[in-house]
Amino acid sequence: MNHVRASCNFGRRWDNMKFDPKALLAQKAEKIEKFLQELTVKMAEKPTLVVIGGFAVRAHGSRRFSHDGDIMVDYRTHGELRDQFALYRNPRLGKEQFLTPFGADVDVYVENQHKLRVPFDEIQAFAEKKNGLWVACAEHLVILKLDALKSRRHSDKGDKDTEDILVLTTCAKLERTSILKRHLLSEDWALLFDIVDTPGNWQKLTQNNYKKASALQKEAQATLKALRPGDVEIE
Secondary structure (H helix, E strand, O other): OHHHHHHHHHHHHHHHHHOOHHHHHHHHHHHHHHHHHHHHHOOOOOOOEEEEHHHHHHHOOOOOOOOOEEEEEOHHHHHHHHHHOOOEEEOOOOEEEEEOOOOOEEEEEEOOOOOOOOOHHHHHHOOEEEOOEEEOOHHHHHHHHHHHHHOOOOOHHHHHHHHHHHHHOOOOOOOOHHHHHHHOOHHHHHHHHHHHOOHHHHHHHOOOOHHHHHHHHHHHHHHHHHHOOOOOOOO
């Protein structure tokens, strides 16, 4: 009887683990990250495949898991990917997509064919090696995340973009003023400051740890004020 009861208990624990959305997302994210690392190993020393999106932000310090991968590649690497995977074009979003062997989506932004604000050669020039991946630098990720947020601010994906921006302004080392000055317009700076100046964003990030939220907010505000060009005024 005890053996039967123990078996039943084990079954319930297994069911709980199997259907826990957070656990499933974590397992999927780990597989995607390992897959991207394996792709990176095949690249030359000069990064021809650069990770952007959630996994890049995670490499810079985020704890959030992402359910898909995002990469920027040059023409040669694009050809190699096409030899290995079935890539599908999404002309509206200026990207291609393929499925990993375990069923996860990877979005591919090809050199001179994507619609992102930052060109591949610039992303490549400032890419950093972290967690076994070539990832976009924090400044480029802030720019890309701001653009993504504009089209989906009041949505779940928009909330993730906001969280990523908060992480990048605190955990990552933002210091390349020239990159931000080259790409960010006055309205971009206004949106960026609106994000960091909203206490609720930090409270959500820290799960209502008000002391930590306040400290992180002050840190981010100081960082952005130091980086902001002198000719940009924020109301």
